[in-house]
Amino acid sequence: MNEKLELPPAQMRELGYRVVDRIVDHLAGLDEKMVGAKGDPAVLRPQLRQSPPCSGVPAEEIFSRLERDVLPYIMNICHPRFFAFVPGPSNFVSVMADALAAGFNVFNGSWLGGSGPAAMELAVIDWFRQWCGFPEQAGGLFVSGGSMANLTALTTARHVTLKDRTGGAVLYYSDQTHSSIDRALRVIGFLPEQIRRLPADSSFRLPLEALARAVAEDRRAGLRPFCVIANAGATNTGAIDPLAEIAAFCRAEDLWMHVDGAYGAAAVISDRGKKLLDGIALADSLSIDPHKWLFQPVECGCVLLRDSNLLKATYRIMPEYLADVHRNVAEVNPCDYGIQLTRGFRALKVWMSVQYFGLESFAAAVERGFALAELAEAKLRTMPCWEVTTPAQMGIVTFARRGSDHRFYARMHDAMLRDGYALATSTVLKGKTVLRLCTINPRTSDEDIEGTLDWLDALAESNSE
Numbered sequence: 001m002n003e004k005l006e007l008p009p010a011q012m013r014e015l016g017y018r019v020v021d022r023i024v025d026h027l028a029g030l031d032e033k034m035v036g037a038k039g040d041p042a043v044l045r046p047q048l049r050q051s052p053p054c055s056g057v058p059a060e061e062i063f064s065r066l067e068r069d070v071l072p073y074i075m076n077i078c079h080p081r082f083f084a085f086v087p088g089p090s091n092f093v094s095v096m097a098d099a100l101a102a103g104f105n106v107f108n109g110s111w112l113g114g115s116g117p118a119a120m121e122l123a124v125i126d127w128f129r130q131w132c133g134f135p136e137q138a139g140g141l142f143v144s145g146g147s148m149a150n151l152t153a154l155t156t157a158r159h160v161t162l163k164d165r166t167g168g169a170v171l172y173y174s175d176q177t178h179s180s181i182d183r184a185l186r187v188i189g190f191l192p193e194q195i196r197r198l199p200a201d202s203s204f205r206l207p208l209e210a211l212a213r214a215v216a217e218d219r220r221a222g223l224r225p226f227c228v229i230a231n232a233g234a235t236n237t238g239a240i241d242p243l244a245e246i247a248a249f250c251r252a253e254d255l256w257m258h259v260d261g262a263y264g265a266a267a268v269i270s271d272r273g274k275k276l277l278d279g280i281a282l283a284d285s286l287s288i289d290p291h292k293w294l295f296q297p298v299e300c301g302c303v304l305l306r307d308s309n310l311l312k313a314t315y316r317i318m319p320e321y322l323a324d325v326h327r328n329v330a331e332v333n334p335c336d337y338g339i340q341l342t343r344g345f346r347a348l349k350v351w352m353s354v355q356y357f358g359l360e361s362f363a364a365a366v367e368r369g370f371a372l373a374e375l376a377e378a379k380l381r382t383m384p385c386w387e388v389t390t391p392a393q394m395g396i397v398t399f400a401r402r403g404s405d406h407r408f409y410a411r412m413h414d415a416m417l418r419d420g421y422a423l424a425t426s427t428v429l430k431g432k433t434v435l436r437l438c439t440i441n442p443r444t445s446d447e448d449i450e451g452t453l454d455w456l457d458a459l460a461e462s463n464s465e
Contacts, residue, residue: 002056015059022063026071027078027092030443034420035082036075044073080444081422081452083437086235086263086289090297093356094349098297101345108345111331112324118334121347127354128288128304131268133281139308141337142346145301146262147180149287152303152311152338154184154227156285157256159314161226170218172196173229174206176236178260181229204239204390204429206230208249215253227256232280233264236427236436238373238394240264243279250284259283262301264394266293269359270366276394290350293366293395293440300346303338311337365442369395372439376449383457389434398427398434401460406433411463412456419459422452 007015026033047069077088107113108121121142129138143149162169166189173181175197185195196214201207206228215225228250230241243259250257259265259280265288267273268280280286284306291300305311316336318326325333335341354362373392380386380399390398401408409426412435416423424435435456439449 018059018063023092023095030076030079033076033079035079035423036077036417037073037420038075038417039073044069075423078441078443079423080441080448082441083439083452084423084425086292086438087441088291088298089295089441089443090291091295091353091357093353094296097349097352100352101348104345106345106348107342108347109335109341109343110322110325110333111328112333114345115331117345117347118332120351121334121345122332124347124350125302125304127350128302132265132286132288132304133268134286134304134306137308138304138306139337140302140304140311141334142343143301143303143338143340144299145291146178146260146287146289147183147301148339149262149289149301149303150178150180150258150260151184151187153258153285153287153305154181154229155188156305156310156314157227157258158188160310161256162224166190166194168194168222169224169226170194170196171227171229172198172206172211172214172225174198174200174204174231174234174241176200176204176206176234176239177229177231178235178262180262181260200239204234204237206241206246208242208245211246212249215255225253225255227258229258229260230283231264232259232261232277232286233267233394235263236396236429237390237398238264238392238396239390240276240394243277244282245279247279247282256284257282258285258287260287262287262289263292266290267366267369267394269294270363270370272370273366273394293369294350294362295365295442296349296353300349308337315339366440368442368444369440372444372446372449373397373437375446376437376439376453379450379453383453385457385460389429389432395440396436396438398429398436400432400434401464404460404464408460408464409433409435412459415459415463416456419455421455422448424452424456 076082078090106117108117111118125140143152158164158166171185171194198206198210198214211228218225228246230243230246232240247257265280265286268277286304288302290296290302291298315338334343373395377388377392377397380388385402386399387402388397388399413426424437426433427436
């Protein structure tokens, strides 16, 4: 029995080296691995559903079980040929930063709990503020991901503009908007009849004329339009809503403008991304997912507010047990700006990796994502059995097999998982099922793109009816 739950230094090092070696072997050998595997619940759940041991189990046995029953059954979202959903490429320096944050067990909820981490989070948030062109008074905080960033921002919008009284209030966004927005609105009390999901235009962007009509109609009906949500890189196609025009409309109509930039906002660090995202600086709130196109391990999201004091006005609560935390008004307490009091040190991995590689390297990696999607599009246009349905934009290209229906894509998905060479997923655009590649992983080579498309072509031949 080890009632102190402690190990001597030699054992800690031995266990730590074992973990690091396993991570390094995994990352170094990604290209030779299957892109991922999905386990059978009837097999996996009984294997792992056991009572905890009364006495400790040797480390060798623990690692053996992990390597047999758990780690083989993941999607390797760092894999150079993982093109499904939005990959999370990660990087080793940030992995080590997460280990440091966990090892020091940093409490990053208050200045008292961790003044160094709180100051670093403020500094990294200020990097994001500057990259996105937000004003000096802007600020925010790190959260778990885009879903929580959207929830945090929209709760603030509700509090500031509606005083939390949602009756008759209406929100507007396109049918290409991520489901995390729908979930956030459900959580904070909006009913389906208060939401206007407007059909996207032919470029899969929010149409300004339709938006203006909907707002005018709702005002005439005695409702309260209060928020427009714009996409800075829609998950389906990479489409960017007309941000500057939407911002001007929102200012004229006194509407809150939230930008869901969970996928695409980080591209602003590159020259091309900055041009494409023109107008993002005009948002009232913005979500960013560094664990996507800033190459951080999950979990790592961020919310920015044009006026950071609005976060504080929404979330700050001062119970008696936090009296010592709030005594010094010069000290910034992250818990005042969001939902979590107990929160980890997510900013460290962004700070440490940017310090190690430099911002130019990250910008070049973003540009690489653009180029890979364009390479995929160019090759697809030479393949007679395929058609491009949306051109490469923001690292995403969609395409379809000529003459195939939705059943074909279900068969293709299952075949891809069985083979394991690469993975793409399907989506539906204007009622048509298509395949989609998201090419933001800087590990991906030109040969990976070429090889994946040739492989998909051969796979399609063998899975056609």
